Amino acid sequence: MQYYEHRFDRVEDYLHHRSPYLMVDRILSISKDEVQTEKSISGDEFYLQGHFPGAAVFPGAMMQELSTQSAGILIAAKYNPMQEYNTHDPHFNKFALGVLVRVRNAKYRGFAKPGETLTAHVKLNEHASNLFDFTAKIAVDGKTVMRNAFQLATVESELLYRRP
DSSP states (O other): OOOBOOOOSSGGGTOSOOTTSOOOOEEEEEOSSEEEEEEEOOSOOGGGTTSSTTSOOOOHHHHHHHHHHHHHHHHHHHSBSOSSOOSSSTTTOSEEEEEEEEEEEEEEOSOOOTTOEEEEEEEEEEEETTEEEEEEEEEETTEEEEEEEEEEEEEEGGGGSOOO
16 A cells, blocks of 8 residues: 655644544654654543542543544554545545554553643554554653553545445
């Protein structure tokens, strides 16, 4: 499969995710096998209202999502099977990049709270055809709060559309 490299100015140009589900605020770096991103926790995120009232903690599931969205950015930037790529039209792209197919070894070792910034460091370990294997570390102020491993796949976009 031939891959095309893409460079964009905004996170939204790499990912189909949009607020309030877009986890990545900033891309710090992208290379062939690594990406670093950030997410600042404002305290206004809808999911913090009930997690937990009076003691808001950024959910572990959202840390997982931050790691997979970051990996999706790397795939869109470096391993994109489409020469033309547009995340602003949901029906433009032939392929959906970075569909989560497996999570393993997720370990949570701390918390993230409003006013803090999460830094995601995601490494591509291996890829074969349409399957990508990653490991990730998420830190707050240099302290690791989560580690995980997961796989993403590139699939035909038609598989994601609702069937009539």
